[in-house]
């Protein structure tokens with residue numbers, strides 16, 4: 001008689017064979033689909049998206065392959081890494097084509113830098129949807145606009161989008177100016193040297209605080225102070241318990257600090273669950289849990305405060321009031337509210353969803369904007385002539401007006417359409433915070449047209465719109481030969497001047513209002529002048545804020561914030577690299593121009609390397625431990641800028 005053990009072994013073996021056979025058949029079907037698609041494709045044993053695959057592919061498989069001399073000839077080894085879009089920029093596409101597929105044993109994948117295809121992928125909402133499963137990890141408090149699809153998403157968007165209006169842009173602009181002044185005053189207090197210059201070891205730390213402060217105040221009506229600022233400054237704007245350093249309601253951290261710490265520990269929170277962090281043996285993880293718990297409590301309290309305001313008929317007219325409309329559209333309002341306002345309302349959001357959306361607005365708008373400012377400063381220190389041009393434009397537009405008098409209505413349109421907007425766009429072109437925008441094919445194979453030719457994107461294909469390579473695709477951008485490398489084009493270089501080409505063609509470039517967006521939110525804002533403004537790349541070519549239905553609703557908020565902060569800083573200061581790793585101030589004093597330039601070139605080279613080595617974590621960040629120390633000097637007191645005048 002056959003023993004149970006033998007039967008078990010036989011059963012297990014048959015299951016493995018059956019599984020292997022079905023995997024093989026599925027793989028063959030994928031290969032056939034890729035052949036039919038018309039796109040070039042590469043075969044790979046495995047491919048995947050998300051943290052599991054980072055571990056499997058980049059932690060185990062690729063390190064093994066890197067030790068096998070034969071593996072360097074395998075195409076798949078070079079293209080399956082999660083960082084591929086950043087580490088190879090455009091070289092993979094140059095080799096394989098603007099659009100290519102990966103066929104693996106477990107999935108079908110397509111990556112593109114073709115603007116025409118991108119436009120179809122971001123506008124055909126039922127054919128290509130957002131793979132929200134990939135975003136579930138940030139659902140720490142519940143479902144949100146970022147993590148929903150279809151009708152659910154439409155409802156979230158309909159409630160939230162109107163808050164991003166022209167009026168809100170003004171709040172964000174004014175608050176950003178105030179915060180920029182606060183940040184510079186802090187720099188002066190912390191880093192000023194005998195000559196009056198300001199050393200800042202890592203601007204990222206302060207731009208992060210700045211952008212958090214701007215969303216707190218302009219978005220949620222909870223203004224924040226820099227450590228050196230007096231609470232009296234806020235006068236009646238302060239929200240007790242949220243704006244001051246006095247802890248209330250049993251809190252152990254300040255509101256801004258809890259949010260800040262939670263956002264910094266976000267990776268831990270998305271890899272592990274909050275309850276795991278709570279009992280973690282590591283102090284850092286327990287701290288992240290505490291920040292998460294405090295943030296949750298603060299959001300609940302804020303919601304109750306705002307709810308009272310809404311119920312009593314008050315409306316917050318001094319800020320964007322992001323929470324107010326969510327409360328009005330929720331099941332949170334007390335009985336009797338309807339009768340009081342005589343407005344019928346249909347509850348759309350739950351309490352958890354209001355909190356989750358509030359968190360998502362901080363999450364999506366914080367690091368992105370902060371890094372954009374931080375990287376802009378590095379690029380400007382690398383390019384003294386561009387910085388001079390920027391300062392010239394700022395001086396022409398705002399002169400020496402006090403920061404508090406720079407005006408959204410008068411100055412923002414001219415600033416945005418000058419070198420200020422060009423610097424911001426060029427920085428975002430080179431270092432978009434999100435390197436891949438995901439989509440997935442739903443409901444069968446989909447036909448697409450590229451250059452008048454028909455292609456098929458097979459059902460269930462996972463797609464990445466490669467924001468990095470699209471922004472470097474010579475088909476869509478004005479370019480000249482690089483003066484830094486011997487490349488035939490300068491699309492890898494920081495050349496904001498390419499945006500100053502102007503654009504008189506205003507007919508085709510109008511952004512379509514996204515579905516679910518109110519007219520107010522989709523109104524044309526005053527600073528987006530249609531004639532003679534900045535260069536407008538073809539649709540689908542500039543994806544820093546994504547495009548189409550799921551484009552970033554905070555785009556204008558970020559644009560006005562970055563414009564205001566760059567203006568406030570560069571109206572009075574220049575940024576240069578801190579070269580003290582190579583020569584002291586006294587040594588620089590004694591040097592001739594050639595020697596000085598040699599020193600500064602070393603600093604430029606180091607900064608360029610740090611930028612090359614950026615790592616896509618959730619957004620594109622500097623590698624842990626990397627930093628680029630800079631020095632802010634009053635305009636006219638630069639030590640190195642003139643050395644680059646002729647170039």
Ligand code: HEM
Pocket residue numbers: 145146147215219360361362364365366368369372428432433434437438543544545546549550551552553554555557558
């Ligand atoms: C330089 C700054 C910013 C950049 C480059 C940026 C970029 C992006 C991108 C690429 C997406 C699409 C992501 C995807 O589909 O996977 C996105 C979505 C989003 N962004 Fe931004 N963003 C910025 C600032 C902001 C700000 C300031 C806010 C809010 C205050 C914000 C709120 C959002 C939200 C809520 C979404 C989700 C939209 C949806 O799924 O429908 N972003 N952003």
